Amino acid sequence: MTKYxxxxxxxxKRWASMSPQEMGEIDAGHRExxxxxxxxxxxxxxxxxxxxxxxxxxxDGDTPSVTDGPFLETKEVxxxxxxxxxxxxDEVVKWVGLLAEVRHEHSGVEITPLVHRG
Amino acid sequence: MTAxxxxxxxxxxxxxxxxxxxxxATVRLTRDLDTAEECVQDAYAQALRSWPDHGxxxxxxxxxxxxxxxxxxxxxxxxxxxxxxLPLLVEDEVALDxxxxxxxxxxxxxxxxxxxxxxxxxxxxxxxxxxxxxxVCGLSTTEVARAFLVSESTMAARITRxxxxxxxxxxxxxxxDAADLPERLSAVCEVVHLVFTTGENAPVxxxxxxxxxxxxxxxxxxxxxxxxxxxxxxxxxxxxxLLVDARRAARVGDDGRLVLLADQDRSRWDQRIIAExxxxxxxxxxxxxxxxxxxxxxxAAVHAEAPAFEATDWMEIVSLYDVLLRLWPSPVVExxxxxxxxxxxxxxxxLDALAPLAAEPAxxxxxxxxxxxxxxxxxxxxxxxxxxxxEEALLLSDNHAERGFLEARLAEAxxxxxxx
Numbered sequence: 001m002t003k004y005x006x007x008x009x010x011x012x013k014r015w016a017s018m019s020p021q022e023m024g025e026i027d028a029g030h031r032e033x034x035x036x037x038x039x040x041x042x043x044x045x046x047x048x049x050x051x052x053x054x055x056x057x058x059x060d061g062d063t064p065s066v067t068d069g070p071f072l073e074t075k076e077v078x079x080x081x082x083x084x085x086x087x088x089x090d091e092v093v094k095w096v097g098l099l100a101e102v103r104h105e106h107s108g109v110e111i112t113p114l115v116h117r118g
Numbered sequence: 119m120t121a122x123x124x125x126x127x128x129x130x131x132x133x134x135x136x137x138x139x140x141x142x143a144t145v146r147l148t149r150d151l152d153t154a155e156e157c158v159q160d161a162y163a164q165a166l167r168s169w170p171d172h173g174x175x176x177x178x179x180x181x182x183x184x185x186x187x188x189x190x191x192x193x194x195x196x197x198x199x200x201x202x203x204l205p206l207l208v209e210d211e212v213a214l215d216x217x218x219x220x221x222x223x224x225x226x227x228x229x230x231x232x233x234x235x236x237x238x239x240x241x242x243x244x245x246x247x248x249x250x251x252x253x254v255c256g257l258s259t260t261e262v263a264r265a266f267l268v269s270e271s272t273m274a275a276r277i278t279r280x281x282x283x284x285x286x287x288x289x290x291x292x293x294x295d296a297a298d299l300p301e302r303l304s305a306v307c308e309v310v311h312l313v314f315t316t317g318e319n320a321p322v323x324x325x326x327x328x329x330x331x332x333x334x335x336x337x338x339x340x341x342x343x344x345x346x347x348x349x350x351x352x353x354x355x356x357x358x359x360l361l362v363d364a365r366r367a368a369r370v371g372d373d374g375r376l377v378l379l380a381d382q383d384r385s386r387w388d389q390r391i392i393a394e395x396x397x398x399x400x401x402x403x404x405x406x407x408x409x410x411x412x413x414x415x416x417x418a419a420v421h422a423e424a425p426a427f428e429a430t431d432w433m434e435i436v437s438l439y440d441v442l443l444r445l446w447p448s449p450v451v452e453x454x455x456x457x458x459x460x461x462x463x464x465x466x467x468x469l470d471a472l473a474p475l476a477a478e479p480a481x482x483x484x485x486x487x488x489x490x491x492x493x494x495x496x497x498x499x500x501x502x503x504x505x506x507x508x509e510e511a512l513l514l515s516d517n518h519a520e521r522g523f524l525e526a527r528l529a530e531a532x533x534x535x536x537x538x
Contacts, residue, residue, distance in 0.1 A: 002288045088290035089240055090298075113287045 003042065003114040004092050006082040008099070010107030011075055012049050022104065029100035037084060037095040046080040079107075089113075125169040132178040133162060134333070137256025138341070140182045142228035145291065147190040151253065151281050154190065161186035226345045230293045233342070237306040238289045245280035246309050252277055255334040265316060265331055303346070307355050307411065310338045314359050319517075327366060335359055343398070353402035354412030360395035361418035364388040375522040380427040392422045410446040413438055432462035449478045450486075457490055465497035485514035489524065496527065501535035 018026075034041070050070040059065030070077065079101075086092045092111050101107040140161065144154040161182045175181040236249040244266070251257045251265070263273035283289065294302040317331025336359045342352035368382035377383075396419050402412045417438045424430040439455035452475055460468020472491055481487045492507035508528035515521050 004287075086288075088288040088292075089238075090290050090292075090294075093240070111287075116286070 001085050001087060002116060003083065003085050004089075005112050005114060006084065006092065006096060007078050007110045007112070008080040008101050008107065009076045009110060010079050010101060010104070012077045012079070013075075014104075014106045015079055016049065022100075025100035025104075029098055032098045033082075033095055036098065037082075040084045040086055040095075041082055042085060043083040044081060047078055050077045076106075121170050125166065125174060128169065128174045128178065129162060129165050132165065132182060133256055134337075136179040136182060138232060138254040139179060139229055140186055141253060141256075142232040143183045144186045144190055145232065146228055147187055148194065149291070151284065153193060154186075155253070157186045157189040157193065158182070160189050227293060229341060230345055231291050233306055233338075234293055234302055235284060235289060235291050237302070237309050238284070239302070239305055240287065240289055241280055241283065243309075243312075245276060245283075246305070247312055248273060248277050249280050250309050250338070251313065251331075251334060254338065257330070257334065261330065265328060300349075300351075303342075303349055303351055306342065307339075307351050310335050310342070311355060311358075311411065313338070314362075318362060327370065332359075332363055332366070336363060348405065350402045350405040351409045351411060353398050353405065354409045354415055357395045357399035357402055358411045358415035358418060360391050360398065361415055361422055364391040364395065364422065370519060373522070374519050375526075376519050378523075379421065382427075384426070387422065392419075395419065396422070408441065408445070410442060413442045413445060417442070430461070432458055436462050449475055449480045450484070453481065453484075453487055453490060460494055460497075465494045469494040469498070483514055485511055485520075488514060492524075492527065492531075496531060499534070501531050504531040505535050 053070040055067050055071045056064045096109050102109050141154055141158045144157050148154040164185055233254055236253055237246045248262055251262045259274050260270050263270045313331055314335035317328040339356040339359050343356045365387050368386040371377045399415045420431055420434050435458045439458055443451050456468055456471035459471040475481055488507050488511035492504050492511055495504035495507055512524050
């Protein structure tokens with residue numbers, strides 16, 4: 001079994017102003033995802049918008065600098081994630097294909113394996 | 119021939135013919151591509167050492183599989199402790215197609231697993247082609263790099279990265295299930311077709327045709343068709359490859375220059391291969407709705423059946439291109455259709471059919487567009503324009519054989535242009 005991080009990317013502005021129909025599609029997608037893949041999910045969550053993020057970087061001396069905002073100032077942000085365990089990539093691709101975010105034009109979903117420790 | 123030379127030839131033949139099958143059988147044991155590759159390389163090296171003394175075995179493939187397998191078992195025994203910590207390729211034993219009477223043999227299954235893994239959609243297209251040539255066809259990294267015009271270190275990095283992704287992301291080592299098979303098979307056919315067209319139209323170098331790539335592609339198409347005889351896409355692909363490859367001897371003149379279809383010596387076309395291609399095509403078309411490969415093969419078949427260029431059924435060719443455009447809309451297909459229109463209705467009609475393509479960005483640097491325009495202008499005796507078009511085509515071509523052809527035509531157009 002391999003663990004995968006599934007990151008849901010999209011345009012934060014578009015998510016903030018989506019139509020009830022789009023919202024309904026997203027909800028339906030995640031419900032179906034949970035039905036099919038629920039037992040494989042180790043952790044999951046929806047993120048608050050990046051305006052609520054705080055970033056730490058190297059500062060003066062030993063004290064890191066703390067700044068308001070995301071690490072990367074990009075239009076596309078991570079809106080949510082699943083951490084899950086599966087037998088192979090094909091299985092994860094099948095599950096992720098259920099999410100409406102892979103069909104909306106401003107968003108997409110990235111699947112990355114976690115480093116395997118035996 | 120000396121014994122050494124005979125052995126070297128036998129090993130080379132076994133390399134070309136069986137590399138993929140030996141590797142596929144070894145991966146089953148090691149469940150790891152890198153280790154399997156090492157074992158197979160060792161087996162071929164041992165063949166070179168041992169066959170001169172012990173003779174060339176009757177079944178080299180079985181011999182190589184046994185030796186590579188023993189080597190794999192040795193390695194696994196010795197390295198069992200750390201190997202257990204590596205992510206293993208996923209193995210499954212699901213029957214490929216329950217409708218197949220006997221089901222595919224274990225050997226066929228091993229080979230298909232390897233091909234489908236190399237052509238997995240989660241790998242970039244470049245990576246799929248590189249892995250297929252390296253692992254299934256057994257080409258060296260140097261050879262693969264040369265075919266795709268990148269440095270050896272770039273190609274080595276590309277192959278390593280792809281193998282690392284297969285292991286880390288756990289791209290399954292598996293034949294896709296029935297629901298996914300058609301789409302996944304299309305991805306495999308696309309890779310094979312790309313290898314074939316790269317071999318047929320070598321972009322650089324002195325030879326117009328890279329025999330090694332063409333041979334790989336034809337072998338791959340043959341293997342796919344043998345393993346999945348009912349699938350129409352590989353049947354069409356094999357038919358297309360054979361019907362185009364049958365013209366190989368006539369495509370390059372004795373001076374190494376490109377010979378156009380119109381000027382080819384049709385007695386040099388391989389009639390046996392043409393017959394095989396047409397038989398396969400008939401089967402592919404009977405098996406279901408036409409695929410783009412089958413339609414392309416049908417076009418090649420119309421050419422193959424014409425006793426002379428003038429006797430070509432251009433009506434049929436244009437209508438086949440119409441079908442192809444519906445199946446596979448692409449500027450390149452439109453370009454080829456315009457050529458056929460030019461043959462059916464004359465150079466002016468061809469030039470008119472070509473006109474809308476001039477603004478096509480995908481064709482801006484496509485050398486055949488300029489070359490085709492040049493040819494129509496030449497036939498219309500619009501010499502100054504033909505000169506410009508040939509010059510443009512020459513700017514875009516790096517292939518020695520092709521340049522020779524274009525330069526000859528350019529010289530001819532210049533003579534006429536200055537005589538006016």
